[in-house]
Amino acid sequence: MADNPEQLEINKKLEVMNKVGLHARAAAKIALKSKEFKSQIIISKDGVSADGRSILDILTLNCPKGTYLEVRAKGEDAREVIEALTQLFNDKFEEE
Amino acid sequence: MGRAYHIDRAEVRIFYHYLLDESRVDNEIKRFMDAAEWIKEELRKAKESIPAELKDHVYVLDTHMLILSDHNFFDAVIDQIRIGHINAEWAVKKTVTKIQESFKKIEDDYLRERVLDIGQVGQRLLRVLLGSPSGSLKDIADKVIIVAHDLTPEDMTQIKANRVQGIITDIGGRTSHMAIMAQSLEIPAVVGLRRASEVIVTGDHLILDGGAGLVIINPDAETIQRYQERKVRFELYQEHVHGQSRLPAVTRDGQEISIMANLEMIAEAAAALDYGAEGVGLYRTEYHYLASAKLPQEDELFENYREVVESMKPRPVTIRTLDVGGDKVAGYMDMKPEANPVLGLRAIRFCLREPEIFKTQLRAILRASNYGWVKILFPMISSVSEMRAVKNIYHQVCQEMDRQQIPFDKSISLGIMIEIPSAVIMADALAKEVEFFSIGSNDLIQYTMAIDRVNEYVAHMYKPFHPAILRILHQLVKTSEQSGIKLSICGEMAGDPMCLPILLGLGITDLSMNAFSIPIIKQIIRETSYSESKEFFKRIFKCETSGQVNTLVFEHMSRILSRDLMNQIFNHPGSGDQSSS
Incomplete structure (x- = not known):
């Protein structure tokens, strides 16, 4: 995988830790952040998948506080994607 | 207490057109894309000139921008026009309704209210497509109570707290963006009154009791006096x-x-x-x-x-x-x-x-x-x-x-x-x-x-x-x-x-x-x-x-x-x- 960076694929489980969950503000932040990268970004919950760049997709996942999400990034900057999103989740979307 | 200022934000009426002529399809798509781009530009401008009290709510404008460029929305409208051979207005309406339906299934009040944001984006697009972008709130000169069917986050960024004494709307709830932003601006608001914008006309005398969620239209002299006394008494006692x-x-x-x-x-x-x-x-x-x-x-x-x-x-x-x-x-x-x-x-x-x-x-x-x-x-x-x-x-x-x-x-x-x-x-x-x-x-x-x-x-x-x-x-x-x-x-x-x-x-x-x-x-x-x-x-x-x-x-x-x-x-x-x- 490492010798072919374009095929790089990373999965990570992230927890929604902010008080109000993935509502408009948090979803907007994820979508804006995802748009900074080239990789394909899929966020899924209980087998339902959302496009990381689509605020509507993310909102329909309906994630209250405590939800665990599977984040999958595929592409040359997958590692950076996961790092950036992990930071965003850990910072509780800079809400608290 | 104040005078009503009616903002015409009634739902836009739209018509269905079947595009018989294949050549009109591309034209409709272009109309839609131009309208979306125009609104995004307006949102960008609103973002730049957002008042300090609302800085925390900038994300609301981002939300609207993201919805406009979201493939679930943007691509879906274009598909509707291309495949359904329908006019841009109808395609927007259909797409908005479809997305709103999927949101209404969510069992979470806060998220469900986001249905309103999608509706607002849709209404805004329709007004632009129909060539009637509505009046701006920037120009309000006197002290007024704003009465509207609905106010967008962009509208809220244009409200000057010293001019607007209150806000009354037909839709919205306690956690709607409008209510949250009004709170930051410290403007009393009564939202979700269903038919307020139909009943109230510009110039009506209004008493807005934010605490009780009450609006009194054209009150008689006695009521005005009672509320005035109550207000003075309340403030005097609070001072005491x-x-x-x-x-x-x-x-x-x-x-x-x-x-x-x-x-x-x-x-x-x-x-x-x-x-x-x-x-x-x-x-x-x-x-x-x-x-x-x-x-x-x-x-x-x-x-x-x-x-x-x-x-x-x-x-x-x-x-x-x-x-x-x-x-x-x-x-x-x-x-x-x-x-x-x-x-x-x-x-x-x-x-x-x-x-x-x-x-x-x-x-x-x-x-x-x-x-x-x-x-x-x-x-x-x-x-x-x-x-x-x-x-x-x-x-x-x-x-x-x-x-x-x-x-x-x-x-x-x-x-x-x-x-x-x-x-x-x-x-x-x-x-x-x-x-x-x-x-x-x-x-x-x-x-x-x-x-x-x-x-x-x-x-x-x-x-x-x-x-x-x-x-x-x-x-x-x-x-x-x-x-x-x-x-x-x-x-x-x-x-x-x-x-x-x-x-x-x-x-x-x-x-x-x-x-x-x-x-x-x-x-x-x-x-x-x-x-x-x-x-x-x-x-x-x-x-x-x-x-x-x-x-x-x-x-x-x-x-x-x-x-x-x-x-x-x-x-x-x-x-x-x-x-x-």
Whole structure:
């Protein structure tokens, strides 16, 4: 995988830790952040998948506080994607 | 009170066209794309000129921009036009409806209200497509009450708080973006009135009663006078209450009650003094830890504590040691997920497990004690041996500082937060270990009733007025009296007007609360008799349900307090939470 960076694929489980969950503000932040990268970004919950760049997709996942999400990034900057999103989740979307 | 200014935001009527001519398809798509781009540009402009009060809400404009470019929306509209051979307006309407349907299935009020955002984006597009972008709010010259079917976040950014006296809309709820933004601008708003924009016309005389969620259209002279008098009276009385706030709180029969403030940040200290706090009964130290990217160093903590201590001097500052864990965890703390965090590694348990973190904080507190009057409060103590382990570490730190010849106050009072039922049961033994107790009512109620008050399914069972709570507090007061230990309260009950007769009745005369609650609590104390409160407590102590306690408390307060004061109480943010029980 490492010798072919374009095929790089990373999965990570992230927890929604902010008080109000993935509502408009948090979803907007994820979508804006995802748009900074080239990789394909899929966020899924209980087998339902959302496009990381689509605020509507993310909102329909309906994630209250405590939800665990599977984040999958595929592409040359997958590692950076996961790092950036992990930071965003850990910072509780800079809400608290 | 003011004149209505009607903003025409009625839903746009649209027509269905079937595109017979294939060549018109591309034209419709272009119309749609241009309209979307035009709105995005407007949103960008609104973002740049957003007023300072609304800076926190910039994301709302981002939300609308993201919806416009979202493939679920943008691509879907284009597909509708191309495949369905329909005009752009109809394609937008169809797409919006489809997305809204999928949102309505979500069982979460907050998320469901986002349906409104999608609707607003749709309406905005339709107005642009039909060539009638609506009037801007920027141009409002007179003081008015805005009446509209709906207001977009962009509209809200254009409202000038000094021009707009109020907002009335047909749709929206308590958590709609509009309501949240109106709150930040401190503009009274009544939202979700369904037909207000049909009934009210520009120039109508309106009375808007934000507290009651009431709008009176073209009131008669008598009503206007009544509301004017009410407003003047309310404001005069409020001024009177605030004016008296720095005076001591003494009951009608001469019992002095000590009123302190709970602080979380240094910035709140000035307000606390302004509101007449006689000291700080609880300085929460978590904020500094949670707001830092890494573990704060001793010097940094010391500077922070010294500033608070000096700003309150000569008044006392009770510093509570780190109360993290549960829902308060910093990224660098590396705490494992726990099945029951509130029953897990939190507060003093965390500090005993991480003695270096604990010692660093104690050193910082001790150093600050040299600059004023410091007391130390330990959270979540559940047993005597735990308290002894804490004191052991505390003495080690004191000895170390002595060796290093760092000056500190040698006579600091140590205290325990009483927030776990086992601490109440063991209070006589714990009293021998420390100089004072402080009741953390929020956690004490949570642990006594086994209720997580942020869990919406059981939150209604969280009741300060529950007889079990009255009994456990009564037991604690009795034990404290017998043991001769000072007892105070710093939980939310202390600042809740409805809880005051109970606390006085129990004989608790040291209260610490959020600074903004101080003026009204002091005023209630002045209109209350200490001995009558004790008699009153004997009656409610016999109650078997929280409903009975609730009724008696309300009756009692209505009887002893003036009507002006009752009005203030029910306009006070922290009160009346118990009235639902």
